[in-house]
Amino acid sequence: MSGKNSVPSDFASYYLQQATKELAEDLDKVRGADDFKGDALPLLIKALQQGTALFSPADQQRIVEAGKKQTTPNADDDTSSSRSSSTGSDEEQ
Amino acid sequence: MKRKRILGGAEPANPDQVDTTRPPKRKRNVVHEAPTSEEVYSARQLRQLLTFEQDLRKSRHGLQSFKDLLDGIYNEAGEKDEAKMEIVVQFLDMTKPRAAEAETEDEAPVYLADIMEAWSMASQMSNENVMSAVAVVLALLLKLISAHVELVPSGLGIARTILQRRQQELLAKNLSADKGKDFIISPTLRLLREVICLDGGALALPAFRARTYTLKSLARNMGLRFLGDGIEDPKRPSVRTNAVRVFLSCVKFIHVEAKRDLLSQKDLVAALMRSLRDDPPYLIFEVLNTLRSSVVLDQKLSKDVKIRLLNSQSLARIASLYTYKHQQSAEEDSQSVAQAAHDFLVAACTSPSAGIIRSQNGYYPDGLDPDVLLNAQSDGAGLLGLESVSWIDSFVDEVPVRNTLLSDFIQTLRPWSSLKQNELLVAILSACPELIANYFANKKSFSFDPKLSATWIGYSTLLFNTIRLDIPQFFGHSKKYARLPPPTAVVLGNILPLPLELKALSKCLSQKSNLVSFFAVRILVISLEKLSTALDMHRKASNASDTMWQDASRRLIDEFCRRVPSIKEVITAYRALSEDDLLQRVAASRLLVLYHDVIPQAALGAKFDFSPVLSAAIKRFESARGNGEEASLRLLELENLFTVAKYSPSMKWFARSDKSQASPFITLLSLYTDNSQGFATPNVQRILGFIAEEHELVIRLSKVTGLRPLLLALRTLPDVDPGIWTFLDNCSDRCARSPVKYQELISELVVENSKDGDGAVEDALSPLLMTMVEQLPFFVSSTTDKKSLVNMADFLSNYLGYTKAAGGSKKLLKAVLDKLSSALGDSKARKHLSILDQTTFPDEMDIDQVPQQKVMASQDDENARLSEEQLQEVLAVPITISKDNSALVKWTSKSPEELVEEGYTASVVWLLASEHPSIRKEALTSVIKIAAKIKESSYEESEQVWLLLSELIETVRHSDGATIPNSLLAFVCRALDVLKVPTHCLYPKLNTFLTRGPVWDLEKIPLVQDILQEGPTEDDAYYTELSWLFNYLLDSLRTTEDVGLFHKRKVFERLFALNSNPYMGPNLRIQTLKIIYRVSSIEGGSDTLITRFGVISWLESQKAVSGSDAGLCSTAKKCLMPTDGADIREPLAPKVSPLADVNMSAPASSSSTASPPSFEIREELIPEDTSFITAAFDSCVAHLAAVDCAGMWGTQPFSEKDGFADSVRDDMVVASERFRNSGSTGEAVEDKVRTFITEARVGSGADAGDGLDDSGLHYRVSDDGGITVRYLQVGAVVVHLDWFPHYIESQAGFAALVGKAKEARSQGAPSVYIEVMVSDFRVGHARRGVGTALMGRVREFAAEQGAKTLFVDSWSGKGGRLVRYYESLGFVAVDDFLVERKNKDPWPGKLLRMDLL
Incomplete structure (x- = not known):
């Protein structure tokens, strides 16, 4: 439940990462441009991240959760641990 | 020991003392003479030193000694400090003017008279050293005093002395010293500031009143800034710094009127802002913070005053701080100057109260009145359509705005190179939408020609953010849609700002650089989304009378299509993407979807075959490897492509290409069925349905032969x-x-x-x-x-x-x-x-819902939004199997299969519960015959069915004429369903039960134990078994006896316990709620559940636990308990109807047998009605709050509102009586108002009491022919003849309607307005039908008065539940309206009318 709020930020960081990967070549070129100074870097990051607006909250959640599934090798473990924590901590002692 | 210290040495000194007595070194022409001084040991000595003498050199000596003393207090700490402080305190006490002196001389007391004398003389003699020294000493002294509360009275005395006329002149002379004389001006400014700030600004106003002297040369002094390299040393503040601080302390401490005068001095404001850029950071922070707190956020200060300070020049000067060039020292790094300026500008430029923003009309340029047709022949204009509106095509190059100040200001920003300026601009555009089109129309130098540069990226960021801004409500027109749509160019300027023109966009798409085309695609996506919203708004705004808005949306689409690249270019760009450009692929495919969705005319012209694109994507999806996120992105792309392909007429859905294994349709179907990655979205379901219908695989819009049975089966x-x-x-x-x-x-x-x-x-x-x-x-x-x-x-x-x-x-x-x-x-x-x-x-x-927990979350909202009536529909299950006696005959002609499978046996079995003994007997005979017939037949399951029926027969025979519980009959019928399908999961359990014994216990409910206590026979069948059990239990519940049996067998406890199983699906939960609902519809059922099983708190907890059916729980609760717990003991309340609450018009449950109580309408009002009507209002408030409709009447009981009861008495009760009697009294009544009360007769004779009872309900006792009769007061309606409430009359939209009503009145056809209709919610079920009863009387009244129209208005919040109620009574909606309220959101209402024949 607590993870719910972090979906937008999780997604934003994934988006940025993916966008940087896809556009690596162009980003290098931009960094070499004459006018790349001052605020240019934060502006560039902001520009990239704006794209998250193209994804509905439901899609964002879908993608973030798919990513989480990937990182936890066994999805069943994940759910069972959350269950046990809700049934009480007595068992764990 | 320091003796005769010479000032100006190298020692670190207090910032306030150092620079002053000695002029800067470069002023060589000033003859400098070092002052002498001596250490002070006592107050007496100090007084001696300061005694005025003609010799100014001595004065200077004294002053210098005093200054050393004061400096000592600042610089040293510890005992010495205290001793010195003590000297100052004693000195002040000693020199305090005696009260007597002041009185006799009738003059204000003069503090420190000697110093003042010396000052005056120095001024006359132009002894600058002493002039400076006096200011230095006084400033230091006041500064010291302001830090010691006990000295403040003396301080005020001194300050007042300084503000006396004689000293004012001295101040002025000091302040207007020559430019170079910093050593005089600065300390004087410091002194002035101390005077203004002393004791929380106590003397700020007198100081300001004397501004001719006190603020003399302030503007010039603010210009005397530090001229060296870099920025000034904070320890040596320049004249400007000191002068600005004087100004700021004035702004801070003087009241509104004075502040207006101060800010109106243009030269001061200009001087303040002029060299802001060169000021040290700490001064800038002071300026910005003070202006923000004391000007921008000062609610009392009028906007026109604020604007004098925040004029375009000031804004530009503050904006120049974005590029503040001086370095900030480390300790100040908490906030950068640029950030402070940014925060200030955002607050000043976006807050409506800051004065800069002027009210504006969003997409309607300044000067347009979109409610008025400019054309002279306005009648014909509607027919001519939009062509007749002269301005509709203008405003391409120039968009007039009301916010010219901001319009000019934002042109100066550099949003492409500065993140903050970008944010500021977007914030301003968001706060003031009229500027969007204006900004881009003026910013001609912008071009969106693609270039891989930081500027281009910054620029596209701005465009993206701008397009993302919401369209203002009603396009900026106030309160509702205007008669005419906004100019096309302006709308387009907001959706696709000007620099985004065809050539530039096309170039972007065809760029080799992925970044450029990606950004362009993203901009197009949000632009199309915005266009779609705008078109929706056009649809909402269009009215029947003409086609203005429709025309406008067509123009908008045409213009838009002219400006965006063709879909071919988008497709080319999409195809150019490499396989791993996932985000770009998703964005481009989304763009393709939007082209088809929003501007299909442009998309379909291309006649592009998507089959190969789609099959390539499917192939990629199937062969791709990658992490979870990547797979999800691919899936999104695929979903988009499927959506696009749906539109493509040449799409070959069923053809199997060599490359992929299945046809696109089957691929989609299998992805949908698999759903491991959340592909089963409603959208995909729609696509599947669309394709299947299009190709006639299934029948359109049919539940039976649609695609859903197939989808369900596969899932x-x-x-x-x-x-x-x-x-x-x-x-x-x-x-x-x-x-x-x-x-x-x-x-x-x-x-x-x-x-x-x-x-x-x-x-x-x-x-x-x-x-x-x-x-x-x-x-x-x-x-x-x-x-x-x-x-x-x-x-x-x-x-x-x-x-x-x-x-x-x-x-x-x-x-x-x-x-x-x-x-x-x-x-x-x-x-x-x-x-x-x-x-x-x-x-x-x-x-x-069933397979995927995740999807449920998003549907919670869906459920919550259902109206309660709908929820009740979900729960109410009518008793379907009718006790049709003809079943006794019908079965004879049927085959054994039909008997079992078509339900003929079941209908006969149900007749065993008939209230007529003869029918029961007949039914038993029939069952015996059926059993025999089935046994003899070749029906596969004949043995088992025969056994079931025989046991039923035996049970009935053993019952000695007692009625068979419905639970047994329901069991038999449901058991037949099991027996006919041997694979049914309950088949084994049922057979075990049947073989247990030939006769069933009438007191037991079969199989409940077996299902609930023992595990399921087949592993996964537990929930299937439960579902069967719930259906059977639901069927069992028909009479009070059934409820009793359930109670006895502890069925309810088990049901309630089951629901705490977190894995139980929503459908099963709803089934348990259905059972509870059914019980509540049986007489006495609610009582049993509430009193014996605490169902209310159980429902509460269920509501809290299960998100999805929380709404259902609360509805069920309300059915059980219409008002409060006490109500169930109220003898008059018929407890049979579960639906009496919430909505009076809801259809009664089929099981309801009680007729609604008959109401009597009382015409003659009595004084007690005032308290009854008030109480009824209060009960409505409580009820509305409980059903989440507090928006209608708030939460404060009406009885607690001042004057409410009085107005009920005067305007409803007394006025009604006056009008009712006007016929006989001949009195001309202006307020033609009538109030009718509904009451229900509830008792007579001895048990009739009067007035209020314990529960607070209102009763009336009347003498009916010698018998005392008691009436419960239930509801009231207040109607007016020829009247509209002011909030309706004042709505421009209703002007025509009100006018027509008035006209009709003059022709003898008055209208009736229902002002209010209330009922006392506390009476519970006795309320049923009260609305209908009241409406009946209102119609009668209207007929009596010859009225042809009834009006009523209704709160339209919460999805218009109340509106629907009135519609159910026969009213037809006229239009929405909003009532503006102070400090609150507007109250949404709907006017309804009913035309009477």
């Missing part, structure tokens, strides 16, 4: 055999190629099976199912794997089951089953083939 299977996919692929392809052939086959089948005269059934079967029937033999012959055949049989059974559950014809399905069975031959698979009993056919949304 039910744990794993779909590859063979089934191939089969489906083949079938769908065949069916799509010649749907007519299969439709004919269906017709034949229908004809074959309609011998009994049932007639042909429209859309009896789906062509796809028919294709499967035809194709199955080929599948069987080509399949050797038995398991595949069994899987196929399972799938078909499910499919048939869902088709049946959707309402398919049983007979036809049986025929289909026969055909399928014969195709399967004698194989093992045949045994698996049946029409599975799918008891539930989930509704559209439910389909995704």
Whole structure:
């Protein structure tokens, strides 16, 4: 439940990462441009991240959760641990 | 020991003392003479030193000594400090003017008279050293005093002395010293500041009043800034710094009026802002913070004053701080100057109270009145359409705005190179939407020509953010949509700002650089989304009378299409993407979807075949490897492509390309069924349905023969055999190629099976199912794997089951089953083939709920939004099996199969519970005969059915005439359902039960124990068993006795406990709620549940636990308990109707037997009515709050509102009596108002009491022919003749309607307005029908008065629940309106009318 709020930020960081990967070549070129100074870097990051607006909250959640599934090798473990924590901590002692 | 210290040495000194007495070194022309001084040991000595003498050198000596003393206090700490402080305190005390002196001389007391004398003399002699020294000493002294509260009275005395006329002149002279004389001006400014700030600004106002002197040369002094390199040393503040601080302390401490005068001095404001850029950071922070807190955020200060300070020059100067060039020292790094300036500008430029923003009309340029047709022949203008509106095509190059100040200001920003300026601009545009089109129209130098540079990126960021801004409500028109749409160019300027023109965008798309095309695609995506919103708004705004808005939306689309690249270019850009450019692929495919969705005319012109694109994407998806996120992105892309392909007429959905294994349709179907990655979105479901309908695989809009039974069947299977996919692929392809052939086959089948005269059934079967029937033999012959055949049989059974559950014809399905069975031959698979009993056919949304927890979350909202009436519909299950006596005859002609499977036996069994003994007897005989008939037949399950029925017969025989509990009958009927399907999961349990003994215990409910206590027979069948049990329990509940039996057998406890199982699905939960609902509809049922089982708190907890059916729980609760717990003891409340609450118009449950109480309408009002009506209002407030409708009347009880009871008495009770009696009194009454009270007769004779009872309900006792009768007061309605409430009359939109009503009145057809209709919610069920009763009287009243129209207004919040209630009474909505309220959101209402014949 607590993870719910972090979906937008999780997604934003994934988006940025993916966008940087896809556009690596162009980003290098931009960094070499004459006018790349001052605020240019934060502006560039902001520009990239704006794209998250193209994804509905439901899609964002879908993608973030798919990513989480990937990182936890066994999805069943994940759910069972959350269950046990809700049934009480007595068992764990 | 320091003696005779010379000032100006190298020692670190207090910042306030250092620079002053000695001029800067570079002023060489000033003859400098070092002052002398001596250490002070006592107050007396100090006084001596300061005694005025003609010799100014001595004065200077004294002053210097005093200054050293004061400096000492600042610089030293500890005992010495205290000693020195003590000297100062004593000195002040000693020199304090005596009170007597002041009185006698009738002059204000002069403090420190000697110093003042010296100052005056120095001034006359132009002794600058002393002039400076006095200011230095006084400033230091006041500064010291302000830090010591006990000294403040002396300080005020000194300050007042300084503000006396004589000293004012001295101040002025000091302040207006020559430019170079910093050493005089600065300390004087410091002194002035201390005076203003002393004691929380106590003397700020007098100081300001004397501004001719005190603020003399302030503007000039503010200009005397530090001229060296870099920025000034904070320890040596420049004249400017000191002067600015004086100004700021004035702004801070003087009141509004004075502040207005101060800020109106243009030269001061200009001087303040002029060199802001060169000021040190700490001064800038002071300026910005003070201006923000004391000017921008000062609510009392009027906007026109604020604007004098925040003029365009000031804004530009502050904006120049974005590029503040001086370095900030480390300790100041908490905030940068740029950030402070940014925060200030955002607050000043976006807050409406800051004065800069002027009210504006969003997309309507300044000067337009969109409610007025400019054309002289305004009658004809409507017909001419938009052409007649002269301005509709203007405003391309120039958009007039009201906010010219901001318009000029934002042109100066550099949003492409500065993040903050970018943010500021977007914030301003968001706060002031009229500027958007204006900004880009003026910013001609911008071009969006692609270039891989930081500027281009910054620029596209700005465009993206701008397009993302919401369209203002009603396009910026106030309160509602205007008569005329906003100019096309302006709307377009907001959706696709000017620099985004065709050439530039096309160039971007065809760029080699991925970044450029990606950004362009993203901008186009959000732009199209915004266009879609705008078009929606146009639709909402359009009215029937003319086509202005429709025309406008057409123009908008045309113009838009002219400016965006063609879809071909988008497709080319999409195809150019490499396989791993996932985000870009998602964005580009989304753009393709939007082209088709929003501007189909542009998209479809391309006639592009998406088949290859789609199959390539499918192939990529299937072969791709990557992490979870990547897979999700690919899936999103695929979903988009499927959506696009849906629009593509040339799409070959059923063709199998060589590359991929299945046709696109089957691929989509299998992705949907698999759903491991959340592909089963409603959107995909829609696409599937669309394709299937388009190609006539299924029948459009049909529940039975639509695609849903197939989807459900596939989703039910744990794993779909590859063979089934191939089969489906083949079938769908065949069916799509010649749907007519299969439709004919269906017709034949229908004809074959309609011998009994049932007639042909429209859309009896789906062509796809028919294709499967035809194709199955080929599948069987080509399949050797038995398991595949069994899987196929399972799938078909499910499919048939869902088709049946959707309402398919049983007979036809049986025929289909026969055909399928014969195709399967004698194989093992045949045994698996049946029409599975799918008891539930989930509704559209439910389909995704069962397998996927995640989707449920998003549907919670969906559920919560359902109205309560709908929720009640969900729960109310009528008792379906009617006690139709004809069943006794009907069964005789039926075959054993039909007896069991078509429910004939069940109907006979139910007759065993008939209230007529003869029928019961007859029914028993019939059951015996049926049992015999079935036993003798060749029916497969004859043994088991016979056993079941025989045990029933035995039980009845042993009951000695007692009525058989409905639970046993329900059990038998439900058991028949189990017995006819040997694969049913309950089959073993049921048989065990039947073999236990020949007679059943009437006091027990069969199988409850077996299902709830023992585990399921088959592993996964627990919930299926539960579902069966719930249905059977629901059937069992018919009478009070049944509730009693449930109570006795502890069924309720078990049910309630079951619901705490977190894995129980929503459908099962709803089933338990249905049972509770049913109980509440049985007489005494609610009482039992509430008092014995605490159902209310249980529902509360359920509501808290389960998100999805919280709404259901609360509705159920309300059905059980309409008002409060006490109510259930109220003898008059008929507890049979569960629906009496919430909505008076809701249909009564079919089981309801009690008739609504009959109301009497009372015409004659009595004084007690005031308190009753007030109480009724209060009860409504409580009820509205409880059903989450507090928006209507708030939460404060009306009785607590001042004057409410009085106005009820005067305007409703007394006024009504006056009007009622006006006929007889001949009095002319202005307020033609009548109030009617409904009351219910509840008792007579001895038990009739008067007035209030314990529960606070209102009763009236009347003498009815010698018998005392008691009436419960239930509701009231207040109606007016020829009247509209002011909030209706004042609405411009209703002007015509009100005018017409007035006209009708003059012609003798008055109108009646229902001001209010209330009922006392506390009376519970006794309220039922009160609304109808009151409305009846209102209609009568209208008829009596010759009125032709009834009006009422209703709160339209919460989805318009109340509005629907009035509509159910026969009212028709006229229009929405909003009532503006102070400090609150507007109150949304709807006016309704009813035309009487």
